[in-house]
Amino acid sequence: MANVVDIRGVNKSYTRGNQKIPVLNNISLAVPDGEFLALMGPSGSGKTTLLNLIAGIDRPDSGSVSVANTELSKLSESALANWRSQHVGFIFQFYNLMPVLTAFENVELPLLLTKLSKSKRHEHVKSALDIVGLGDRMKHSPNQLSGGQQQRVAIARAIVTDPTLIVADEPTGDLDKDSAGEILTLLERLNKEFKKSIVMVTHDPRAAEKAHTIRHLDKGELENVNHKK
């Protein structure tokens, strides 16, 4: 099976004042197509940094990051933005919906960058909202929705462009137990039913349980593979 993510010898550090703080040390990671990978580790271990590199919203100091057969370090900022819009769906811990837009309009946002007609956009948005079970909440604004519903709108926004890869950063971190369960079930369905590759950062062992593979990151280094299924 081909790899949707192929990371080799990646190093990444941040500069704070005059001090250089290493975050990722010689990381190599391959994620097969159709995989549901959970990245776990303590705070500051570099999980989110690694996820940002995979999603093409940050660049490594050295090493290569290839996602969906594209070497990201070779892309310009503009090309990278274009690539992200086509290949990656993002789910954030705090949903990050535009408060002034309705659920429909939030999901429609990524499609505004495409050449789709209004009717086609409408069709895609409705379909995405139906998948996450919010077809009847299209005209609601985020503040009229519960946390779980907002995260489902965010998931609809992530899948509306039919991306190759979904990245999720602590998607259940701000939710109660029941809502978190619903979101995880939805992610599992996206992986199984819609064949979406998912890379998820989480602190929550119950969330990680839904993944096929769990990788632990500690002090910028990946620990051994833990295949669950």
Added chain:
Amino acid sequence: MKIFKLVIKNALRHKLRSILTALGIAIAVLAFGILRTVIDAWYIGVEASSQTRLITRNEVSLGFPMPLAYREKIAQIPGVTGVSIGQWFGGTYVDPKNFFARFAVEPESFLPLYPEYVLTEKEREDFLKERNSCVVGAKIATKYGWKLGDNIRLIGDIFPGDWDFVIRGIYHGAARTTDETQMFFQWEYLNEQLGQTTRGRMDQVGFFYVGVASADDVTRVSETIDAMFDNSMAETKTETEKEFQMSFVSMVGTIITTVKVISVVVIAIILLVLANTMAMTARERVAEYAVLKTLGFRPSHLTGLIFGESMFISILGGAIGLLLSVPIIKGFGEFLSVDLGSFFPVFELSRSTVLLAAAAALSVGVIAAVFPTLKATRIKIADGLRYIG
């Protein structure tokens, strides 16, 4: 949904803040409009000046006369199409505060030189044939309730005595900028009266109005006139009508400069207000901009969003300000006309002021968006997302 809809929704996200900012811009545009209208009013005489008319006066000052005999000599200069005479009269109408310009002129030669003072044929004929007749501008006629045939009396100061006139014409301006607050009467009437009281002041004039064939002749003719009377008892100074009018404007040059500076300061202040609003907006939305970038929106999209929002507020404020300017400046003009109508004969919102005010509002919108845009487009996505907490 289009990006424009997001611009509008963003602009109305904090309704009170946006409305207050827009109202601030509206008030600034209104103040700018009033101040520029004051400046325009000072320059209205200059603007209305003819390119082919010269004014010759005594080189010492306007208060010193010149011999009437100069007229024939001036008329013989090649390129001169007509010469008329005039004298500032001064005087008081009922009360010293009833100020308006009063000139003794020779109607036969004056009216053809000044076609912008429009009279009916009958009014023109009546003005010409009756020695103590006068014509008055429509604005002062309205102000003092004068109508044709009314008798008015001026109390002379430069030319002492009681001077009685009968109104035979009420002129209207041919252009918006024509001064309709003046009174003209026959110089011959003045000269005759002086013959009975102070003969030594007879056959003297305050200035010559000189018409020239084309603007190309202006310099040559004016130099020729002044050279002609060099070393005489009354040396002359000849200027274009525009220069002549400008000499009055320059007397209040400091005031005009101050008004101009204040009008710019008003715009600068509101620029800071809008810039502050936009800076606050950008700071609050760092995370949202990062999310948009994550979704694939480019810096050009963010630029459009921020500039669009800033322009929306500035255009809204500018439009309100301009809409308010029309009735307020009109009312202000009417208020001024009560006591200061002769100083500001035309007090109207001009097209150039409207365009300047609109340009100022648009510029404010553009400039205020520059720094927030730079901040939003330069921030790294990872840093912006971290800003969420």
